[in-house]
């Protein structure tokens with residue numbers, strides 16, 4: 652992303668830098684590093700790779716042993732003296748122009764969804780006999796760093812091929828909605844649906860995270876893109 656695209660933006664950027672330098676007079680600024688304020692370039696490379704869109708941030712040498720990078724959203728990344736990333740932590744107040752500061756990845760959750768089909772013995776299967784009860788599990792996990800809440804999943808129950816028998820969560824086979832609720836970072840929630848095949852042939856089980864708070868770091872909710880990690884499809888055969 653180019654920092655300076657127009658004279659107007661250039662002027663605005665200078666204004667932001669001026670304010671930033673006043674606010675963080677003791678800090679080094681990525682936009683205007685003095686020679687004595689130099690820091691390892693791999694810090695800039697790390698931010699460009701992991702925090703695309705963050706064009707304003709400050710780098711400060713803390714007690715001569717590590718660099719603290721304050722992102723414009725106020726969150727802080729800590730690097731060692733050679734510029735190797737060590738940890739992140741929630742920081743203070745945001746600064747600068749919000750337009751140069753996208754939603755922080757630190758404040759997002761990363762939800763992922765999979766489906767597992769199992770026979771009565773608990774083994775993973777790709778086909779079942781007509782009339783045979785089986786289960787399919789929809790598992791939503793949250794890799795963090797934020798906790799997720801108000802999670803809702805849609806999984807259309809294929810009524811023409813399967814008979815719904817039971818589920819162990821807040822799932823409504825008529826509306827296709829599973830009200831998941833909260834998923835703390837590092838944990839998962841599972842819905843187990845019991846069904847049986849009523850029509851010989853094949854069908855597809857699918858599910859997607861439709862809503863959740865906060866935003867997901869790599870898969871916008873409810874956009875129907877199967878390649879994303881919050882959506883899943885699995886084919887199942889129903890045999891004689």
Ligand SMILES: [Ca+2]
Nearest residue numbers: 761762867870
């Ligand atoms: Ca995700």
